[in-house]
Amino acid sequence: MKILVLLKMVPDVVEELEVAADGKSLDLDFLRLIVNESDDHALEEALILKERHGGTVTAVALEAPDIDDVLFTALAKGADRAVKIEGADQTLSTRDAAGVLAATLPAVGDLLPADLILTGCQAIDDLDGFVAPLLAQALGQPYLGLVARVAPENGKAVVAKEFAGGVLGEYEVSLPAVLGVQGAEKPPRYVPVAKVRAAMKSAEIETVPAAPRPDAPSYEIGEMLKPEPVDRAEMLEGDPEAVAARICEILSERGLL
């Protein structure tokens, strides 16, 4: 079983996000990037599948700040190969990133065909979750998103896909396929820092040049704005009795009681 996992860096919202001086991008001085959470789940699911069915896991990422740490961490967790795609514009839209991946991956030695290409089903800067379906389309492979479980068998995979209200749908998909992972069967594993440091000494990240962007940019960001704070909230202060009485008054004034 040959599995490819696509990892991507997204803004870490532990820090406040700031708009850069150009008014249409995030200020990278005030920002640290972190691996996209559902991509981390995709990696975990890939490692679980490898442990269960054998095979190899290759972690692939477009160049980004701190991406080497993420790829070495993937190797320390049990990935067999790490590939970094260099030279792509780091402000690519989701659609263009999928285009670059689709054009680059086939050119990398011994990478495709893979039985499965797993990635996160969405990211905080791609809530539509378009990377995986666009890549699947470009590679001519089937796609399923919001995946919660994968069971490969004889050139096919039974895939559980999550729906609202905790309902799971079971699908059969022919391989190779691209899957957008919502959550792995268990939370992403911890890897001791010593193992990551050992991977940095003993393993290597392969670097490959990015294929040129296939078309002109599909869209551009016009403007980026922070939400404006407004003073519509009324804070009630005082002892609980008085606050409760005031809440009753407000509700009754607005005809809600």
Add this chain to the structure above:
Amino acid sequence: MAQAMVLEDTDLTLDSLLETPAGRRALSCIQCGVCAGTCPYGSVMINTPRRLINKLRAGLIEEVLTSDDLLTCVACYACWAKCPREIRLTDVLLPLAKEQVFLNLPEVPAELQSALESTLRYGNPMGESPRKRAAWVETSEVEIPIMRDIKRPVDTLWIVECYTAYYPRGQDNARATAKILSALGIDFAILGNEEKCAGECARLVGEAGLFDKLRDDNMKVYEKYEFERIVTSDPHAFDAFLFLYPPLGLSVPVEQTTPFVARHIEQLKPKLTKELDYTVTYHDSCVLGRHNGYYDEPRLILDAIPGVEIVEMAHTGINAICCGGGGGGMWLDTFYKAKGYDRLSDRRVKEAVATGADVLVVSCPYEVPRFEDSVKVLGYDDRLAVKDVMEIVAEAMED
């Protein structure tokens, strides 16, 4: 009693330990079982230090290293303090064994995983923004100089540490400490957002690689500045600076805030004018007490405060029961509960309540959240408050 001492060999492993004097001493264990008898989890732990050493001698150590049982050790130094052979258990043998356990763990308990990942990424186990580490400074009555801003040498570098800097009740301790340092006229400054966790718990839970990284990162920051001493609010950081950082070049005197204030108590006494009317009982921090012998200093401070009467718990001094937060225990409550173990902080709070005290006084920033949780869970919040020594001192200083 074993001697607290610097761990010179930064590359020591469980295998190489046995070639050293400390390792040979461990193998001289007389199997008396005092360690298991004094261990707060001795009744539930399978591989107590006695058994661990026995298995080591019998070639059965893999049994210990492939089980999660050693996570039960909360690094309280009870076995270390009482071993008649003076074997370096808590500071050397147990962390080296736990390092192997940690590498073998099929799954790291979730809360611990999150704390370790956050410490690696953000420099604090809560996962708070490193840029907000000094946010509490805005709420301090006295000015808090920050090294990067003042650009001059200081007498005292105050390492605030994670729980004191971020945890809301810890910040009460930070504000109190600032008030005291200022009243004493100490020329101090903090590192602000350049400060990171000292990493002692990472080492004692077995995540040695994380400790090494934090120590490397911290030493690079400390080397940028000039200071005559370090004072830290956290006994765990204090211990790391004393015994684990010197091989990397940290050589200034290090004090924890409680012994530091005790050393200045005569100077502070004229300012302690407010009558507090508290009956207090003091919980000896494992690191400050058993590992470093500071039993009298906190009591000396409490004795100097008008209106404070001290009563002692059944287990005190060298026999004090651990709060359960050391050695990673801070983030293993769910793990222990799943195994059916008692929460040690509950056990301790029951002892405090039995004294009739109305304040349980502590000197470690882990203890406030641990004991306040237990006080609430056990339903004693109408009769027992938990306060740091620094908070009590600041309270007694008239504004």
